[in-house]
Amino acid sequence: MSLFQITLTIAMAVLSLCLLLTAIRFAIGPTLPDRITAFDLIVANVIGIIAIYTEYSGNEDFLDVAIILSVFGFLGSITFAYYIMRINH
Amino acid sequence: MRTLIFATAIRMLTPVFLAFSIYILFRGHNHPGGGFIGGLIGSIAFVFHILGLGTRQTAKSYFSITFYKYDRKPHHGTIRHALRLLRKNLDRRKQKEKPKSIWNYYLLRLRPTYLMAVGLLVAVASGMVGLVLGKPFMTAYWVEGKIPVIGSLGTPLMFDAGVYLLVLGMVLKMVFTISKD
Amino acid sequence: MEILLPFLTGILFSVSLYFILHRHLFKLILGIILFGLATNLFLFVVGGMTRGGIAIIAQGNDLPSEPYADPVPQALLLTAIVIGFGIQAFAIVLIKRVYQTFKSNNLDDLNNNEKI
Amino acid sequence: MLQDYELQVIKEVVSCVLILGGVTFMFIATIGLLRFPDFYTRMSAITKGSSLGVGLILIGLGIYFNQPDIMLKVLAIIAFTFITAPVAAHVIARTAVRNRSPFWSKTNLKEFKPYLDKEHLEKVKNHDMYRAEAEAQVEQKPNGGGDT
Amino acid sequence: MLIALTTCFLIAFSAPWLYKWLGKHVVIPMALLPFGVMAYLSTLLPDVLHHVPVVQTHTWVPSLGINLDFRLDGLSLLFALLITFFGGLIMIYAAAYLKDNPLLGRFYLFLTLFMAAMLGLVTADNFFSLFLFWEITSISSYLLIGFDNKNKTARTSAWQALLVTGMGGLALMGAFILISIGTGSYTFSELLRQESDFSQHAFFAPALLLILLGCFTKSAQFPFHFWLPNAMAAPTPVSAYLHSATMVKAGIYLLARLSPVFSGSEVWQLTLAGVGAATALLGAFLALQHTDMKAILAYTTISALGQMVAMLGIGTPAALKAMVVYLLAHALYKGTLFLVAGTIDHSTGSRNLNKLHGLAKSMPAVAIAATLATLSMAGIVPFLGFIGKELLYEAALESSFLVPLLFAATFLSGVAYVAVAIALGYKVFWKNTKKQMPITHAPTPKLYGPPLILGIIGVILGLAPNLLITPVLERAAQSISGSLHTELELHIWHGFTKVLALSILTLLLGLLLYLIHDRILRHSSKLKGIYALGPDSLYRRLFQGFLHQAKLFTSAIQDGNLRRYVIYIILFFSGLMLYVLWFKTPHVLFSSRLHLLQLISFHEVVLFVLVAAALLYLLGTRSRLTSIVVMGLVGYSAALIYILFGAPDVAATQLLIETLTVVIFVLLLHKLPAFIYLSHQFKKYNYIAIALLFGAVMTYTMLLVQDHAVASELKDYYGKASLAEAHGRNIVNVILVDFRGLDTLGEITVLAVAALGIFALMRLHPEKGEKP
Amino acid sequence: MNTFYLHSALSFIAAYLITHRDPPPLPYNAFTAAFVFLSIFWMLWLTTYFYNRVYFRKMPKVIAFGAFFIKELIVANLKIAFDIVTPHFYMRPTVIAFPLAAKTDLEITLLSCIISLTPGTLSIDVSEDKEVLYIHALYVKGNDIEHLKHKIKDGFERPLLELTS
Amino acid sequence: MPANQLLVIPLLLPLLGAIISVFLWNSIRWQAVVVAVVQLAFISVSVIMLQQVLQAGILTTQVGNWPAPFGISLVTDVFSSLLLLTTSIAGLGVFMFSHTALDQSRKHFGYYPLFLLLQMGVSGVCLTGDIFNLYVWFEVLLICCFALIALGSRKSQLEGALKYLTINFVASGLLLSGIGVVYSLYGALNLAELARIVRSDHPNLDLLLVPGIFFLTGFGIKAAIFPLFFWLPASYHAPPISISAFVAGIISKIGMYTMLRLYTLIFSIELEAAQPLLLLLSGLTMAIGVVGAAAQVDFRKILSFHVISQIGYMLMGLAIYTPLAVAGSIFFIIHNMLVKTNLFLVSGVVAHRHHSFSLLKLGGVYLRHPTLSFLFLISALSLAGLPPLSGFWGKLMLAKGGFEAGHYLLVGTSLCVSLVTLFSMTKIWNEVFWKPRPRQLKQQPVVTGKSYIMYLSIIYLLVFILLLGVSAEPVIQMAKLSADQLFNSEIYIDAVLNPERAN
Ligand code: NA
Numbered sequence A: 001m002s003l004f005q006i007t008l009t010i011a012m013a014v015l016s017l018c019l020l021l022t023a024i025r026f027a028i029g030p031t032l033p034d035r036i037t038a039f040d041l042i043v044a045n046v047i048g049i050i051a052i053y054t055e056y057s058g059n060e061d062f063l064d065v066a067i068i069l070s071v072f073g074f075l076g077s078i079t080f081a082y083y084i085m086r087i088n089h
Numbered sequence B: 001m002r003t004l005i006f007a008t009a010i011r012m013l014t015p016v017f018l019a020f021s022i023y024i025l026f027r028g029h030n031h032p033g034g035g036f037i038g039g040l041i042g043s044i045a046f047v048f049h050i051l052g053l054g055t056r057q058t059a060k061s062y063f064s065i066t067f068y069k070y071d072r073k074p075h076h077g078t079i080r081h082a083l084r085l086l087r088k089n090l091d092r093r094k095q096k097e098k099p100k101s102i103w104n105y106y107l108l109r110l111r112p113t114y115l116m117a118v119g120l121l122v123a124v125a126s127g128m129v130g131l132v133l134g135k136p137f138m139t140a141y142w143v144e145g146k147i148p149v150i151g152s153l154g155t156p157l158m159f160d161a162g163v164y165l166l167v168l169g170m171v172l173k174m175v176f177t178i179s180k181d
Numbered sequence C: 001m002e003i004l005l006p007f008l009t010g011i012l013f014s015v016s017l018y019f020i021l022h023r024h025l026f027k028l029i030l031g032i033i034l035f036g037l038a039t040n041l042f043l044f045v046v047g048g049m050t051r052g053g054i055a056i057i058a059q060g061n062d063l064p065s066e067p068y069a070d071p072v073p074q075a076l077l078l079t080a081i082v083i084g085f086g087i088q089a090f091a092i093v094l095i096k097r098v099y100q101t102f103k104s105n106n107l108d109d110l111n112n113n114e115k116i
Numbered sequence D: 001m002l003q004d005y006e007l008q009v010i011k012e013v014v015s016c017v018l019i020l021g022g023v024t025f026m027f028i029a030t031i032g033l034l035r036f037p038d039f040y041t042r043m044s045a046i047t048k049g050s051s052l053g054v055g056l057i058l059i060g061l062g063i064y065f066n067q068p069d070i071m072l073k074v075l076a077i078i079a080f081t082f083i084t085a086p087v088a089a090h091v092i093a094r095t096a097v098r099n100r101s102p103f104w105s106k107t108n109l110k111e112f113k114p115y116l117d118k119e120h121l122e123k124v125k126n127h128d129m130y131r132a133e134a135e136a137q138v139e140q141k142p143n144g145g146g147d148t
Numbered sequence E: 001m002l003i004a005l006t007t008c009f010l011i012a013f014s015a016p017w018l019y020k021w022l023g024k025h026v027v028i029p030m031a032l033l034p035f036g037v038m039a040y041l042s043t044l045l046p047d048v049l050h051h052v053p054v055v056q057t058h059t060w061v062p063s064l065g066i067n068l069d070f071r072l073d074g075l076s077l078l079f080a081l082l083i084t085f086f087g088g089l090i091m092i093y094a095a096a097y098l099k100d101n102p103l104l105g106r107f108y109l110f111l112t113l114f115m116a117a118m119l120g121l122v123t124a125d126n127f128f129s130l131f132l133f134w135e136i137t138s139i140s141s142y143l144l145i146g147f148d149n150k151n152k153t154a155r156t157s158a159w160q161a162l163l164v165t166g167m168g169g170l171a172l173m174g175a176f177i178l179i180s181i182g183t184g185s186y187t188f189s190e191l192l193r194q195e196s197d198f199s200q201h202a203f204f205a206p207a208l209l210l211i212l213l214g215c216f217t218k219s220a221q222f223p224f225h226f227w228l229p230n231a232m233a234a235p236t237p238v239s240a241y242l243h244s245a246t247m248v249k250a251g252i253y254l255l256a257r258l259s260p261v262f263s264g265s266e267v268w269q270l271t272l273a274g275v276g277a278a279t280a281l282l283g284a285f286l287a288l289q290h291t292d293m294k295a296i297l298a299y300t301t302i303s304a305l306g307q308m309v310a311m312l313g314i315g316t317p318a319a320l321k322a323m324v325v326y327l328l329a330h331a332l333y334k335g336t337l338f339l340v341a342g343t344i345d346h347s348t349g350s351r352n353l354n355k356l357h358g359l360a361k362s363m364p365a366v367a368i369a370a371t372l373a374t375l376s377m378a379g380i381v382p383f384l385g386f387i388g389k390e391l392l393y394e395a396a397l398e399s400s401f402l403v404p405l406l407f408a409a410t411f412l413s414g415v416a417y418v419a420v421a422i423a424l425g426y427k428v429f430w431k432n433t434k435k436q437m438p439i440t441h442a443p444t445p446k447l448y449g450p451p452l453i454l455g456i457i458g459v460i461l462g463l464a465p466n467l468l469i470t471p472v473l474e475r476a477a478q479s480i481s482g483s484l485h486t487e488l489e490l491h492i493w494h495g496f497t498k499v500l501a502l503s504i505l506t507l508l509l510g511l512l513l514y515l516i517h518d519r520i521l522r523h524s525s526k527l528k529g530i531y532a533l534g535p536d537s538l539y540r541r542l543f544q545g546f547l548h549q550a551k552l553f554t555s556a557i558q559d560g561n562l563r564r565y566v567i568y569i570i571l572f573f574s575g576l577m578l579y580v581l582w583f584k585t586p587h588v589l590f591s592s593r594l595h596l597l598q599l600i601s602f603h604e605v606v607l608f609v610l611v612a613a614a615l616l617y618l619l620g621t622r623s624r625l626t627s628i629v630v631m632g633l634v635g636y637s638a639a640l641i642y643i644l645f646g647a648p649d650v651a652a653t654q655l656l657i658e659t660l661t662v663v664i665f666v667l668l669l670h671k672l673p674a675f676i677y678l679s680h681q682f683k684k685y686n687y688i689a690i691a692l693l694f695g696a697v698m699t700y701t702m703l704l705v706q707d708h709a710v711a712s713e714l715k716d717y718y719g720k721a722s723l724a725e726a727h728g729r730n731i732v733n734v735i736l737v738d739f740r741g742l743d744t745l746g747e748i749t750v751l752a753v754a755a756l757g758i759f760a761l762m763r764l765h766p767e768k769g770e771k772p
Numbered sequence F: 001m002n003t004f005y006l007h008s009a010l011s012f013i014a015a016y017l018i019t020h021r022d023p024p025p026l027p028y029n030a031f032t033a034a035f036v037f038l039s040i041f042w043m044l045w046l047t048t049y050f051y052n053r054v055y056f057r058k059m060p061k062v063i064a065f066g067a068f069f070i071k072e073l074i075v076a077n078l079k080i081a082f083d084i085v086t087p088h089f090y091m092r093p094t095v096i097a098f099p100l101a102a103k104t105d106l107e108i109t110l111l112s113c114i115i116s117l118t119p120g121t122l123s124i125d126v127s128e129d130k131e132v133l134y135i136h137a138l139y140v141k142g143n144d145i146e147h148l149k150h151k152i153k154d155g156f157e158r159p160l161l162e163l164t165s
Numbered sequence G: 001m002p003a004n005q006l007l008v009i010p011l012l013l014p015l016l017g018a019i020i021s022v023f024l025w026n027s028i029r030w031q032a033v034v035v036a037v038v039q040l041a042f043i044s045v046s047v048i049m050l051q052q053v054l055q056a057g058i059l060t061t062q063v064g065n066w067p068a069p070f071g072i073s074l075v076t077d078v079f080s081s082l083l084l085l086t087t088s089i090a091g092l093g094v095f096m097f098s099h100t101a102l103d104q105s106r107k108h109f110g111y112y113p114l115f116l117l118l119q120m121g122v123s124g125v126c127l128t129g130d131i132f133n134l135y136v137w138f139e140v141l142l143i144c145c146f147a148l149i150a151l152g153s154r155k156s157q158l159e160g161a162l163k164y165l166t167i168n169f170v171a172s173g174l175l176l177s178g179i180g181v182v183y184s185l186y187g188a189l190n191l192a193e194l195a196r197i198v199r200s201d202h203p204n205l206d207l208l209l210v211p212g213i214f215f216l217t218g219f220g221i222k223a224a225i226f227p228l229f230f231w232l233p234a235s236y237h238a239p240p241i242s243i244s245a246f247v248a249g250i251i252s253k254i255g256m257y258t259m260l261r262l263y264t265l266i267f268s269i270e271l272e273a274a275q276p277l278l279l280l281l282s283g284l285t286m287a288i289g290v291v292g293a294a295a296q297v298d299f300r301k302i303l304s305f306h307v308i309s310q311i312g313y314m315l316m317g318l319a320i321y322t323p324l325a326v327a328g329s330i331f332f333i334i335h336n337m338l339v340k341t342n343l344f345l346v347s348g349v350v351a352h353r354h355h356s357f358s359l360l361k362l363g364g365v366y367l368r369h370p371t372l373s374f375l376f377l378i379s380a381l382s383l384a385g386l387p388p389l390s391g392f393w394g395k396l397m398l399a400k401g402g403f404e405a406g407h408y409l410l411v412g413t414s415l416c417v418s419l420v421t422l423f424s425m426t427k428i429w430n431e432v433f434w435k436p437r438p439r440q441l442k443q444q445p446v447v448t449g450k451s452y453i454m455y456l457s458i459i460y461l462l463v464f465i466l467l468l469g470v471s472a473e474p475v476i477q478m479a480k481l482s483a484d485q486l487f488n489s490e491i492y493i494d495a496v497l498n499p500e501r502a503n
């Protein structure tokens, strides 16, 4: 296992851990915006994981998914914001 | 949701997203992507637009063309009339008219339903090419040579384009319907 | 994951079914969507899972480099996802109309059609 | 040959450093998300932390591959992240304010008052007040009731 | 034959139009038809009498062995002549009887249809063409009984008759199928040729029973007799034609037709004789309990049918002879009496025996007809009825089994007939002639002509039996017995024999019975309790009970509860699958998968935990929005799984779809009513158990299938052809747009329809008063 | 702006043409990309020298601004990271009302995005009259709000306006 | 154009028609013209295709020109051609009916395109020779049904659509899973290839029951067999008659078609194990169907429940699994499509005139509308299986096949069921037609407007029903031929996998 491989493994592990920790924030909330923010961070985490995985597998085509995610990951937040605004007004 | 920052950002970003979606459409044959993903990306671009600027604004910006016209005056010859129409419609679209202008206009609306139909038609037509040429339905025909980014041109690509249009139309139809309610 | 995923999918099936059996319409729609997801995962799991190898022929090659994931289940899955999306979208709107019309979100209020 | 090998090693090392850096930022952002006291501070912490983290990871990746189309993709992702993240943050923050998400009790809201007054959001002032009110609401609805 | 039938059917179907065109003159073509057919049949008489059956075959559905085969032998001809002759008279009679009914056209339609079917029935050689006509008679009878459709009794009676005879029809169908399978023959003539083979066949007994069921229902044998009296709700011409002269005799006809095949069987003999005798007795007994003329006639008809069936059961040449003669005699006098009853009803508005008296003066022609018929019915010399009765007595006494029962049945019913005959013939017309009954319409020739003709024929035939009809009757009896040696000679006078003594005794007892008839009637109400146990009320209870139970059952299983439906489905699936997995397939080898555990990396475990936790959270959360976010989370995790296993296209699609789903959800939800939490409340643990069962079955299936997965040929082919032949590097996409483009075409169609559907769902609101 | 699009498009086309030769005259790497980009920049500069040089004047400023921004990004991120990993919170959250000099929608948007991206600050909303930007800031040195405003004004708003004008 | 190319026309015709009608969205009149043209063309193509199949045997084409197990095959044999022809005939009838009977608003919201796409789905299911493609066409068909059942958004429609959707979604999920299992175990999707594999010595043959159960449940739901039919009575009566006639008349049989196809082609080797189950299911399906119908007092609901009981008959042929019985099922499917559609149309006319479907609120039709009454009567008696009407032949073939194979109880059940069917039909006749109009409804006027086209559509279908009954021979022969083809799967396999050798 080369240094690079070890790095990737560590990175993967840490990012996965981040995913879990973020999920905890998601679970405890307390408000909906908190959850949405957590969700945003999860998206960012997933982008990171995909990036690491791309290196891991050496296959660049996975990055395309990351692009898509980076573009539309925030649609969720926007939509929820939209929703909360609509019900409040 | 009227927020200036979001609306402005989206207004700037939508063309980028659309370009990106077309890029994804055409590279789909060789890389991840294709008509479906491209179509979804394109339609999500419009969803953003709708969320940021409202259905009406989206329909106005992207799904309708204003045609300007005026009733020909006796002293305006046919050619002059035509030229004026042409100039107005091509060149001076954005020029604000004075209150009592001779110009009036009509809107040509591009309905998402038609977009869907066009998409379906394109997809079917790509398959019919083979049928017309005596081969089974959907037999692929390719143009010789390659084009940058896209690669080879052929009926499967046309099919994918049909898928793209249909998906675009479908999501738009849906979102327009839902958000207007 | 090859061994985890069947269990995960099984859980997904269970949860989705539980939701479908819930009398709240909203849970019903959640159940439907989760059921679709579970089905997709089922297809993916039984279709054979290959780590890393992607069904795309790299620039310069004529064949995909082994081992590569079977593209067939992927293609089927894509089609199924899209179809599922169409149906789910319809289902969501349908549920909304049911809400509006029946002024209730209780599935048990929807038993008029079968009354003799 | 030797030169190629060295280049490879340099690339790997730089890439490793960037990736680890990025991951660290992500991790810290996550902890921030868990630790910070109110929504707004959490928002502040993660928007940047995650953007920077993802950016670093991606640059590391780009350097490792060192190919133009991958670089292009990396730049595209970074660009999109850097454009979308603040917009999203703004939208959510604005929503949170309108949704009367509580501020941390130590937050200085003096300059924000006109805004809150104008938008009839006077109740959003600080955490404690919110909590008292929330509890009062809960007492009114003993069965919990979920969201709207 | 086919031409005759086709003409009948065509004229039948054109009857309403003819009525529109000709008005009340429609009777002319309608009456000409049966007489025409009768004339045609008469031309065939010589052939038949010379033992050359008229045979015609028309291919229809040869691949099932079903053809329009006709075979006219003595039995058929006898029936055919009866049908056409009666038919003609009834047509004329009906024209007067239903003079003012605007639906006369439809009446003629049904009646002619019936007549045609009856003709077909008695001439058909193929089982299934017989069955065809059999069912048409049932249906036309249904329509005729319910002709007075505003009358509820008429409707229910018609329904009852149809259901009872329909049941018999189905039994018959089963029997015919069994016979055709057992013998390979589809025609009676074919079957008769190989009767001996079939009697050994396993299908013999079931076919026999089914035939009996079919015939008994049609011929109103006990315990299926109850529909016939109820069927008297039909207009009187119908009762006269269908329910005395023809349709009810279809069963007799078929029994007679099949007699050569089955008569060797003891079951056949005993059942026919027993049921026939019982029916005869019962009919006679019940006839005495009623005052309605039509009811009386109906019960005596049942009784007579019973006698005929009993004769068939006895099966001796004498019995068969007696049967054919009695058949004719009964048809003549019963037809007359029905018509007379109809005329009386038409003229006085009443059919009640107790109210009617002394009509002879106001309707002398009718009185004559009635008297002739009742004399025949009572079995008085020189009427044909007398000959029939004598033959019956003879046959009953000569029977090799059940003699007491058979004799009792014949004798006692004979006594009852005499009583009834006196009541009908004497009491109604000649008793109290001084006190005239008021009548509203004087009977026209059309109303009294037909019964008069029938009555007179009864006398003529009685006086000169051998002159006209004996040859035909003989051929008929021969057809039934299957041998040419059954010879028939009829005499009005046998000399002083035992039978004659019995006849006289019958008359005396009958007179006695008439005298105490009023007393019987007074006590008849006491029998109500017994009727409640009878088949009629049994039928009603069965009918109501079935409906009630059906309602209960249906409301129980189809109760509108969607969840229950889903549970049925899931349990069905899981149960079967468990069975298959446990008993029919190899089991999963968990030990062989241990090495897979090594492949699990940390991030995969995290992913697993994340999704599982998200699902658990989803189960617990009561917030709608949070649910949606969690759903998104699960969807995104699925996308991550797709990425980890080399499916970027799928992952991208999943991501986008998930996002869009969330958008749709959120856009739709903001105007919904407040989210009221509804717990499962009932049966929560059942649901959990079912859900877990289902999940477990699916998991186990997945593991099993994983164990046995094979390498696919498709993968290799697509891998090779993708770039070389399809010009694409992304194999998944190439599959989607090229290799399996048709799937994609269907898929985008689904999307288009979904959009259209959503559009309509949201925008199209129900209209008030819209068309169904 | 148009020039920028032109520049980018030309760069892409050039890069594509170069890299899709067989054999490629230049290796696939970042240096090639930079080379192409700069060459096109230079060529454009040559052709438009006489009538439109705004773009070329701004380009260095953009790069400088970018560099400043990245520095800010990292430094401030480290600051927050420190606050996160240490047990005690040093932050003093404040919502400040930042008076906008930027007038157009695009400027306001860009500014707010940049502010949001910079750690420690988060733009919450723009007032209806587009005069004030409400910013949530984590660290306000000595509660000196004015200092923060100046810093934003000088560090972000002014350079941005220079670029967009 | 070679004969093989014909195969794609039944797909393209409705699709193109639908596309054109979407372009003509605002003009329902022109849409109707398009639909009419498509229907006529569809019928002609079906006739030609049937002719071709009868002459030249099984027709196949490979979509995309990819060779057989790799590309998607379109296949038609006598069975599917026959079914397509029936569908197209019924389609024209329903179209004619809906032309006058359906309200304008529904037409403005896409009734015509949905109708056409539904037909496309039916064609796809009938023609495809690929198991996944089959799934896709089923989904096309289903989503069209969802949309059509909900079209108009009346309360009962929404409720029905929700139940229909939920249960069919579960069915689709199971089907999809089953397809995954099939692919994983046998590595093929082409039906002919799968048929070849299960007839070879593939190592996974002992697992064939696993996908078998998936498909039994999945298609069992779509075909509405016991105990999976519950969605049907909940939804089929809800939409306007123009819709429910086609949905109830045609769609439920399509599921049965698929079961017959798959179970003869692929799962035939496991059929022995499943036969007792299938026999039981078929008996229960028909019995419970009629019991349900007997309980109803609504014209449409009675008809809906009878759909189920007749599904039992169709399943009976498969359960008995002799050529005659299967031919009986096939004949029965064809008969039932036409008759059921027609009965629904009659109920529509009755309701159009008398404003109700409830037997309690109807009456007096016999005197007011004699033509309609007789139209109903003939169809109803045909449904009850009275000779010489079409229902009789199917019943006869099934009963004979059942007796030959020794399934006396099942045949007995089927005959009893047929009696109850007669009961139900005459119940409708008694209540709706014979019974005088209920007094409390006398003031509500009966619609007497002339609606020739409604009558025409019913008469048009009735002509076919009568033809099917009176001159049943050719159809019976074709049904037998179909059954032979189903039983000799080698023909099918050869036609798809070795088209050169097969010709
Ligand atoms: Na693709």
Ligand code: NA
Binding pocket: B140, B156, E726, E727, E728, E734, E737, E738
């Ligand atoms: Na291709």
